[in-house]
């Protein structure tokens with residue numbers, strides 16, 4: 256199923272604490288963003304790449320990817336805003352939204368995600384939760400959640416483009432800000448998103464400690 260990849264790189268990586276955007280950090284001779292771009296460039300049903308970066312990184316990103324990305328645009332204040340800007344450039348009926356901060360992408364997972372899109376208008380990669388997750392109040396533990404009912408979402412997430420645009424517009428009107436797009440679909444449409452199994456190696460670079468793990472994974 257042909258799709259547009261919307262690759263998000265417009266954050267600042269504040270939690271990692273570098274004085275530059277974390278997705279520009281180099282691991283094994285490539286910068287984090289290269290891994291996602293190269294994956295989608297090679298994946299046969301990816302027919303269009305929309306790359307969303309920050310104002311600050313625009314010149315560097317444009318010089319590096321002008322020949323591989325169909326659109327290179329400046330993102331927004333929030334991740335959700337960056338997705339929305341990317342969506343407005345996408346041409347295909349199906350879009351895959353990917354956080355470039357997840358540089359490891361397993362092509363078998365993308366195959367499965369695309370298969371799921373044949374029958375689902377909103378789907379995500381996700382992995383079972385392995386830690387015990389507990390609700391807290393201050394520093395007190397109040398309730399252990401049932402692990403069998405929990406799943407940790409990854410990206411890419413795949414959508415019917417028209418549906419995603421519609422829920423983004425509704426979210427903007429209600430001033431609702433989500434950290435992922437399946438949340439918007441659940442809240443602002445009657446579609447129930449699905450998931451397919453992701454890969455634990457597709458971790459998100461969030462803190463400095465993640466660098467050492469990615470050095471091994473990539």
Ligand code: CTP
Nearest residue numbers: 263264265266267268269270332333337355356
């Ligand atoms: N992102 C984006 N536009 C934003 C914020 C985030 O495109 N305004 C992207 C990031 O570049 C990243 C992905 O969304 O690839 C996931 O966000 P996150 O891990 O939170 O990255 P940052 O926001 O850059 O990091 P932090 O929250 O630590 O500042």
Ligand code: MG
Nearest residue numbers: 266267268334
């Ligand atoms: Mg962030």
